[in-house]
Each structure stands twice: as structure tokens, then as C-alpha cells.
Amino acid sequence: MIIMNNLLLICIILSLVHCCICAPLSVGNRGEANSQCSIDTSYISSPGDFKIPTKDRKYLPFDENCEKSWKEPFMFVQAADTQFGMQEKFIEKIKENYGWSKEIEWSTQLVADVNGLTPRPKFLVVCGDLMDAWPKTEPEIRKRQMVDFKRVFTGLEVPLVCVCGNHDIGNTPNNETIISYKKDIGDDYFSFWANGVFFIVINSQFFKDATGSKELAAEHEEWLEAQLEVLRIEKPKHAVVFQHIPWFMVSPDEDDEYFNVEKVLRKEKLERFHDAGIRYVFTGHYHRNAGGFYKDLEVVVTSAAGVQLGDDDPGYRIVKVFKDKMEHEYYNLGKAPREINFTAPSTNHIVTLN
Numbered sequence: 001m002i003i004m005n006n007l008l009l010i011c012i013i014l015s016l017v018h019c020c021i022c023a024p025l026s027v028g029n030r031g032e033a034n035s036q037c038s039i040d041t042s043y044i045s046s047p048g049d050f051k052i053p054t055k056d057r058k059y060l061p062f063d064e065n066c067e068k069s070w071k072e073p074f075m076f077v078q079a080a081d082t083q084f085g086m087q088e089k090f091i092e093k094i095k096e097n098y099g100w101s102k103e104i105e106w107s108t109q110l111v112a113d114v115n116g117l118t119p120r121p122k123f124l125v126v127c128g129d130l131m132d133a134w135p136k137t138e139p140e141i142r143k144r145q146m147v148d149f150k151r152v153f154t155g156l157e158v159p160l161v162c163v164c165g166n167h168d169i170g171n172t173p174n175n176e177t178i179i180s181y182k183k184d185i186g187d188d189y190f191s192f193w194a195n196g197v198f199f200i201v202i203n204s205q206f207f208k209d210a211t212g213s214k215e216l217a218a219e220h221e222e223w224l225e226a227q228l229e230v231l232r233i234e235k236p237k238h239a240v241v242f243q244h245i246p247w248f249m250v251s252p253d254e255d256d257e258y259f260n261v262e263k264v265l266r267k268e269k270l271e272r273f274h275d276a277g278i279r280y281v282f283t284g285h286y287h288r289n290a291g292g293f294y295k296d297l298e299v300v301v302t303s304a305a306g307v308q309l310g311d312d313d314p315g316y317r318i319v320k321v322f323k324d325k326m327e328h329e330y331y332n333l334g335k336a337p338r339e340i341n342f343t344a345p346s347t348n349h350i351v352t353l354n
């Protein structure tokens with residue numbers, strides 16, 4: 001009896017010690033249902049040394065070994081085109097000394113919305129055009145926009161994934177603009193596992209105009225093919241691509257224009273993606289909600305968390321990831337429910353066009 005009591009006591013002490021040891025490892029998870037893997041919170045840095053944490057084209061906050069396996073349904077938030085500076089420069093046509101207070105306000109609301117969601121999103125991805133000022137012709141303005149971008153997004157309490165857009169590396173990127181993006185923000189392409197899903201972040205500018213960056217585009221191509229090989233070998237629950245420029249806005253057969261990728265390359269890549277098992281591509285650039293299908297691969301075009309060029313309001317997309325499907329819904333800033341219901345289907349899984 002005494003031995004039993006002692007054993008019980010030892011068990012209680014051990015479980016208390018275990019809790020104390022494990023608690024710091026769970027920081028970032030906060031006990032929510034969307035993850036059982038630990039998240040490296042060192043990515044929450046001060047605005048001064050804010051950078052998207054990647055190394056060797058891998059996104060560091062998630063533990064790859066743990067994240068390779070499916071645990072349970074989870075969600076992430078996708079936004080695009082925060083584009084600090086576009087309102088006053090492009091819409092209001094202010095030529096000199098323009099600011100970006102509107103974009104600061106919108107992105108601050110985006111961060112507050114994401115921080116307030118239950119369950120906690122696995123991450124927030126911003127699909128390009130983080131800032132408006134061009135790296136080559138407006139470097140000083142861009143620098144100031146970046147200070148504010150980093151200050152606002154340092155307030156985010158979940159991992160941030162950034163995708164590079166044409167405004168971030170230029171319409172015709174070159175070594176210089178890509179190196180400066182990597183130095184200021186992080187890798188321009190990388191991949192990661194999260195809860196059994198494989199996410200591939202690509203640099204879509206190489207598909208729009210690689211005339212100034214042929215070597216880098218070739219490296220990107222080789223890397224992308226290696227990622228498709230990962231899919232074939234590992235067979236994740238879902239394979240998802242994040243990119244700035246959509247392959248198409250509405251239909252894979254639509255004509256070439258500023259907002260999409262040239263048709264022959266578009267179809268070739270969509271077929272490669274489809275063949276490798278990718279069924280979701282999330283994009284931005286269009287500043288309107290749109291999207292469509294290539295076979296059963298869905299290209300989702302999400303409107304801006306900044307300036308609109310259509311009838312939408314600034315917002316973001318909440319993506320619910322289930323074992324057998326993904327559902328997504330666009331919410332205006334400040335208008336999403338704080339608690340996301342995983343049993344009620346999202347209403348606009350099939351995107352409706354304006």
C-alpha cells in the first residue's frame with residue numbers, strides 16, 4: 001500500500017515536471033487544436049531585424065519532421081497586395097511626398113484580425129506586392145515603406161510567409177533586385193510542410209519576364225522541379241502553391257494580359273503542377289477576387305488587403321484545410337467571425353466572379 005502511494009506520488013510529480021518542461025515548447029501553439037508540433041517563435045523579431053526566416057530554401061518556423069504528418073483540420077490566412085503607397089501614388093496621383101497611412105491602417109487591421117481568430121491560424125501568407133515603390137527607381141521611398149511594413153507585421157502572433165511580387169523585385173527582375181529582396185525580406189522562393197500539407201512558395205516573376213535574370217530563373221526552375229519530385233515521393237495530404245501573378249484570372253484559355261501569365265507557358269506549368277498532384281494555387285496581383293479551374297486544379301485569385309481595382313473591399317481569405325479538401329472564403333477587413341466553424345462549409349468555395 002505504501003509502495004502504491006509512493007508510486008502515485010512519483011507519477012504526480014513526474015507529470016507536473018513534464019508539464020513544466022513541455023510548456024515552453026508549446027509557445028506559439030497555445031494549446032489550440034490546429035497543431036501538435038512545436039513552432040519556433042524566434043521568428044517574432046523586432047522591426048529592426050525583421051526577416052522571413054528561411055534557410056536553404058526552407059521555411060524555418062515549422063519543424064519539418066513533425067509537420068510531415070497529418071494531425072487534424074487546420075486553417076491558414078491568405079492575403080495579397082498590402083502594397084504600402086499605392087493609394088496615394090496610384091489612386092490619388094500624388095506625385096511628391098506621398099504617404100501610405102491608408103495601407104498602414106488596412107494592414108494593422110489584417111494583423112489584428114488574424115491575431116484574433118480562433119482556432120489560431122497556422123500562418124498568414126501575403127502573396128506579393130508587400131510595398132508599392134519599385135526597388136530600382138524608388139529605393140529611398142521603398143526603404144521607408146519597408147520600415148512601416150515591418151513595424152506593422154511584427155505585431156503578428158502567427159508565422160508570416162511572404163511571397164515576392166512584381167513591385168518587390170521589379171517587372172523585369174535582375175540579380176540586384178532579387179539580392180536586395182533576399183537581404184531585406186528573405187528568400188524569394190522556398191517550401192515547407194505544415195500538418196501533412198506541402199506548401200511551395202514560388203517567384204512568379206520568372207514566368208512573366210525572366211529576360212534580366214535568366215540564370216536565377218533556371219535555378220528556380222530546377223528547384224521547382226525538385227519540389228514536384230518531393231510531392232511524387234512523399235504524397236502529402238495536399239500540395240499548395242503560393243505565387244503573386246495568377247496563371248489566369250478566370251479561365252486557362254483566356255488571352256494574355258498584364259494580370260496573367262502567357263498562355264503556352266501557363267498551360268505547360270499548370271499541367272506539370274496537376275501531374276505532380278497540386279490542386280490549389282493561391283495568388284494575388286489582380287486586386288479583385290477571381291479564379292477558376294485547370295482540370296481539378298483550382299487557381300484562387302485573392303483581392304488586395306490594400307487598394308482595390310474592382311468592386312471588392314480590402315480583405316483576406318480564410319482557408320480551412322480538411323483531410324480530403326480545402327475550403328476558402330474571402331472576408332472584408334474587420335468582418336470575419338472571430339471563431340471559425342469547421343463544421344459549416346464556406347459559402348464561396350467555388351469562387352464567384354464580379
Ligand SMILES: [Zn+2]
Binds near residue numbers: 167
Ligand atoms: Zn502585382
